[in-house]
Amino acid sequence: MFRKIIIFMIFLMFGLCSNYLFAQQKYEKESRIKPKDVPSKAMNFIDSINLKNRVKWYLEEGLETKSIEAKFKYNSKKYSVEFDTLGNIEDAEIEIKWDEMQTPFKDSISSQLKKDCLKQKIVKVQIQYSGTSSEILSKLRENKTSGNLTIKYEVVVRCKSKDTVVLFEYLFNKKAQVLSRSEIIFKNSSHLEY
């Protein structure tokens, strides 16, 4: 009797996972790397900023892409600088406070968010600079903004809809127009909850 119940329960559990084989997975991996494994071009770029704080290096792997990322604090702000695997700079991001942004720009973003969400809360704002290595370096080191530098804003928003609450990452251009919006998927946590 008990053996039959156990067998039935196990079949029930596996029956519930019949669509498992067809589930798609998104592969993204971030792992810490040692400074000796960083391409010299990337290391030279970071060295030329003359940082006093420690730099943490990461390797980010997607399904088809790989990049190297340097994270550090500079002038009390959080920076992250992304390079390709050869050490060529891709962009630099600086975390800022929502209040540091100019009012008309904030208003434009807010009105966009009100269209998309019933309730919203700004979680994180980053300014993203892309351009040539020397343009980005002079922005980071001397805060000089060259006219050729491309500026975008990455805004992470907690967005409440009718049925659920999700986290979105928006990318805005200088005119506060939406360039992209993607949902941030949290890592599974059932092993922490059950």
Add this chain to the structure above:
Amino acid sequence: MVFLVFLELLFVNVAQAQSTYQFGALPSLNINNKFQNGWSLNSKVESRQLMKSGNFNGNSNTEYKYVLTDFSFITAKKIGLNSRIAGGYLFRLRETEIFHRFIQQYTIVQKMNGFRLAHRFSSDQTFSNGEKPEFRLRYRITSEIPLNGESVDPKEFYIKLNNEYINSWQGTDYDFEIRLVPLLGYDITDNNKIEVGLDYRVNSFLNNNTRHSFWLSLNWFIEI
């Protein structure tokens, strides 16, 4: 601080009273199905096998004994960005007895700098023919510490630490149980994790009859 008080209580208890122990294995399979609009269903099967038991005075029994199997089904609804409420049913087979347990819980998972922290507040009610109903109130804190990078990614190891405090009432009896579970986990893929470690439980120390349980914990988590 609470833990230090607990250790002192435990030490005095081991020294002065009849303390018993049991040692065994606790393998589990946990399947979590995700549905639309933040709903999910968690199904779990866990079996308990005793390999050694006795008391600290020297008497022991090393005979292998299958103890019980639990099947649980818990439905959860995401109510915030990182929080969930859940309710479910557990079915326990122990020798010839069947236990029915109803479970309610609230969990919140926090992403900290370099690790994750989960808090679980739960209550349950257990009914069976042979025993008085048991009512429990529980709190568990769990941390997940990646051993590489800032978060746990596929093909990486992690440390998981559980610490749980359980109040239970059965008839006129009250008991308090503490659990400490250090585990080494491996993230096979985003949807598959295995963990191995020690599930240590101590209870009955309030009435000078401390019982220590050491279970070899083997967990497999599948996410769908």
